[in-house]
Amino acid sequence: MFYANGIRATSADRIIEQVGITKVTFYRxxxxxxxxxxAYLERTAGWERSAVSLALEGRGAVDALRAIAxxxxxxxxxxxxxxxxxxNAAAEFPDAEHSVRIVVDAHRRWTLDVFTGLAVDAGVADPGAVAGQLMMLRDGAMVSGYLSDPESIAEALGAAYLAVVEAGRHPQGA
Structure with a gap:
């Protein structure tokens, strides 16, 4: 319900009704x-981490990025x-100190760390910069999948990941 309707738009009363429990049980x-x-975001983070771990398993950096795409x-x-x-959650909770944002930020740091490790493995000159670019591409792909043709996301994202890595291996002026 949080994902489908939005977090703020989903009331505790609606959840309680949908699940079929009492308010006392919910708040206990x-x-x-x-x-x-x-808890919802932590579970979602666990699913994403499992999917990324599968994409990384036994693959080099370039193949792992393709699998993630x-x-x-x-x-x-x-x-x-x-x-x-x-x-989506960050958009609804702008306060960086809020518990929801803390979970969001922790998951994003984990994702950025994965991209940094892949950038190091790919032999780029500035792994931090490349990881930030890979993260931005990931974010854009997630938004594009919702707003445009999701069928083309994997191909476009994979090509963009590889272009960023290749550019990172041969920075201008080097």
Whole structure:
């Protein structure tokens, strides 16, 4: 419900009704709705980490980036896709100190670390800069999959990842 309708648009009462529990039961297990949002994002982060781990398994940097692009493309083609759950949550919770944003930021740091490791493995001159570019491309692909033709996302993202890595291996002026 958080993903399909938005976090703020999904009330605790609606969740309680949908699940078929009492308010007392809900609040016995969760102090606030925000605690449930944090749990939802942590579970989503776990799924994404598993998918990325599969993409990395036994592959070099370039092949891993292709596999990640294919995974994002496949994800953005599934029915009900509404973009990145973490970007969506960050848009609804602008306060960087909020518990939801802390989970969002932790997952984004993890993703950036993965991209940094791939950039190092690919032999680029400035792994931090390349990782930031790969992250920006990932974010753009997640938004594009929601707003445009998701069928073309994997191919375009894979090509963009490879172009960034290649440019990083041969920086201008080097």
């Amino acid at each position: 297990h969760l102090r606030t709705k925000d605690d449930l949002v944090v 294919m995974s994002i493309g496949a994800d953005s083609c599934r029915p009900g896709f509404r973009g990145c759950a973490f970007i």
